[in-house]
Amino acid sequence: MIKIRVNGKPVAIHDEDKTLLDVIKEIGINIPALCYHPGLPARGSCRLCVVEITKPSWNGRSKIVTSCLYPCEDGLEVLTHSPKVIKLRKVIIKLLLARCSDSKELQELALQYNADVSRFGTKENEKCILCGLCTRACEEMGIEAISMVNRGWKKEVAPPYYEPPENCIGCGACAEVCPVGAIELTETNGIRRIWNREFEIQKCVECGKYFATVAQLEHLHNKYGIPLKDLKTCPECSKKRVGTVLKKTFFD
Amino acid sequence: MKADFKVVDRIIESYGCKKNSLIQILQDVQEKYNYLPRKFVERVARKLGVSLSKAYAVATFYKAFSLNPRGENLIRVCMGTACHIKGAPEVVEEFSKILKIKPGETTEDLKYSLETVNCVGACAMAPVVVVNNEYYGNMTPGKVRDILKKKETRKG
Amino acid sequence: MIYPEKCIGCSSCELACSFQHTGEFRPTKSRISAIRWPKMGVSVPLTCLQCEDPSCMKVCMVGAITKDKETGLVSINQEKCIGCRLCTAACPFGNINYDPEEAIVFKCDLCDGEPQCVEFCPNNAIEYREATDALLQRKKKVSAKFAEILEEVR
Numbered sequence: 011m012i013k014i015r016v017n018g019k020p021v022a023i024h025d026e027d028k029t030l031l032d033v034i035k036e037i038g039i040n041i042p043a044l045c046y047h048p049g050l051p052a053r054g055s056c057r058l059c060v061v062e063i064t065k066p067s068w069n070g071r072s073k074i075v076t077s078c079l080y081p082c083e084d085g086l087e088v089l090t091h092s093p094k095v096i097k098l099r100k101v102i103i104k105l106l107l108a109r110c111s112d113s114k115e116l117q118e119l120a121l122q123y124n125a126d127v128s129r130f131g132t133k134e135n136e137k138c139i140l141c142g143l144c145t146r147a148c149e150e151m152g153i154e155a156i157s158m159v160n161r162g163w164k165k166e167v168a169p170p171y172y173e174p175p176e177n178c179i180g181c182g183a184c185a186e187v188c189p190v191g192a193i194e195l196t197e198t199n200g201i202r203r204i205w206n207r208e209f210e211i212q213k214c215v216e217c218g219k220y221f222a223t224v225a226q227l228e229h230l231h232n233k234y235g236i237p238l239k240d241l242k243t244c245p246e247c248s249k250k251r252v253g254t255v256l257k258k259t260f261f262d
Numbered sequence: 263m264k265a266d267f268k269v270v271d272r273i274i275e276s277y278g279c280k281k282n283s284l285i286q287i288l289q290d291v292q293e294k295y296n297y298l299p300r301k302f303v304e305r306v307a308r309k310l311g312v313s314l315s316k317a318y319a320v321a322t323f324y325k326a327f328s329l330n331p332r333g334e335n336l337i338r339v340c341m342g343t344a345c346h347i348k349g350a351p352e353v354v355e356e357f358s359k360i361l362k363i364k365p366g367e368t369t370e371d372l373k374y375s376l377e378t379v380n381c382v383g384a385c386a387m388a389p390v391v392v393v394n395n396e397y398y399g400n401m402t403p404g405k406v407r408d409i410l411k412k413k414e415t416r417k418g
Numbered sequence: 419m420i421y422p423e424k425c426i427g428c429s430s431c432e433l434a435c436s437f438q439h440t441g442e443f444r445p446t447k448s449r450i451s452a453i454r455w456p457k458m459g460v461s462v463p464l465t466c467l468q469c470e471d472p473s474c475m476k477v478c479m480v481g482a483i484t485k486d487k488e489t490g491l492v493s494i495n496q497e498k499c500i501g502c503r504l505c506t507a508a509c510p511f512g513n514i515n516y517d518p519e520e521a522i523v524f525k526c527d528l529c530d531g532e533p534q535c536v537e538f539c540p541n542n543a544i545e546y547r548e549a550t551d552a553l554l555q556r557k558k559k560v561s562a563k564f565a566e567i568l569e570e571v572r
Contacts, residue, residue, distance in 0.1 A: 259563045
């Protein structure tokens with residue numbers, strides 16, 4: 011068991027794999043963490059979850075760390091809202107806001123942290139904060155259709171060679187996990203558009219409802235060997251099919 | 263084309279076809295062809311079992327790699343802090359004017375590519391220009407023509 | 419355990435379920451549905467079977483779907499879910515659905531051990547209890563016949 015203190019309050023931790031952010035969230039303290047998703051590996055790229063840590067043996071010195079990556083260590087004293095942390099978080103919000111001035115999420119944070127005036131120039135029409143949640147989601151899916159390309163001020167998320175990605179299955183997880191809604195996904199007339207590629211959506215062979223991209227179903231078929239014909243009915247009709255069989259089982 | 267793939271395959275084999283040799287393999291391909299042709303990046307990715315998106319990320323991250331053909335002579339002007347202060351921008355401008363290309367571009371005859379880099383670790387002799395692997399220190403716009411002339415005569 | 423012969427297709431289970439999970443009486447948001455054949459006067463209540471080897475769990479790459487070793491419950495951790503929706507297509511019984519309003523996938527969670535559908539079923543067509551030998555016997559018999567008919571239908 012590990013014992014730490016968060017804002018002076020003692021906390022006992024049984025699961026040693028937990029990070030500081032896990033613990034902070036668990037005890038109900040709210041700190042911003044845009045690039046954090048419980049289902050994906052942490053990366054510490056948005057820097058908003060910074061906290062100040064110290065130990066009695068550090069002779070009064072403290073460190074600033076990203077709590078989403080920092081493991082719980084016995085005897086740690088964690089400050090989530092110390093003046094130093096607030097000051098830093100404010101700068102980070104300002105920098106992110108300078109990049110993505112239209113982001114509602116960032117504007118809300120700015121309000122919360124009183125970081126309304128940006129002394130940095132603003133970039134136009136930029137939505138992405140480069141947190142990498144989308145690329146991590148795609149990687150976890152085992153697809154890796156998109157990645158972080160270029161570096162420095164030219165860095166951005168894109169499919170290879172900026173072309174519609176061949177291996178993308180159009181599942182939309184990247185758009186779903188994006189904390190600032192920067193990835194566009196549209197659906198019209200049985201076509202899903204994402205990453206400049208058009209995906210045909212499967213029409214349920216029973217009721218005609220659109221329910222999943224053909225590429226998603228092919229992925230399920232190729233990876234898990236589920237017969238394609240079993241994948242062509244929407245959940246409702248699959249259920250009906252089971253119902254029909256059960257009806258026959260009981261009543262015929 | 264087939265012969266070219268063989269060359270690339272040999273490079274891949276020489277590193278034991280391991281995922282973590284991606285950078286070294288791309289470096290060798292870059293050295294051999296002076297840039298990373300797309301078909302080879304795809305080949306390397308497929309052979310190593312690395313996704314194309316990852317290979318592309320690596321290929322676009324490092325300044326040492328180029329996805330477009332580079333000229334015979336690669337001129338890199340250091341724009342690190344020290345060089346910048348001591349007049350590197352003027353040096354770049356002079357190269358641009360003479361070669362009629364902007365940084366990041368290659369002359370039509372594929373003779374020269376002009377690039378700016380962030381530090382070559384030779385700040386003491388700032389501003390620095392690196393042509394292929396030769397270093398020229400204490401550069402001035404006036405010395406630009408001399409360097410280019412030297413390249414021409416050496417070729418001739 | 420379900421008893422289709424007792425189901426009267428009254429929708430009580432669907433209403434109770436949707437109310438329990440969303441606070442609204444909306445059968446489309448129910449985790450259980452009664453499939454009806456009104457002309458024959460027959461209906462069958464269906465919900466997640468908490469499979470031994472769940473397809474939904476297998477296709478979930480971020481471990482958001484897990485099966486409890488003790489209770490056997492297959493549950494979705496909404497926090498971990500990244501919204502790829504593969505589980506909805508992978509479930510052969512159509513028991514995971516996507517809610518476009520909330521942008522979540524949802525399935526039966528047995529109401530933490532007190533299933534409201536069971537509570538509100540007026541005719542005891544749905545039961546939730548410890549498996550006894552007799553129940554398992556019945557289950558086996560039904561599954562065997564089910565498999566047989568399924569083959570024919572295909």
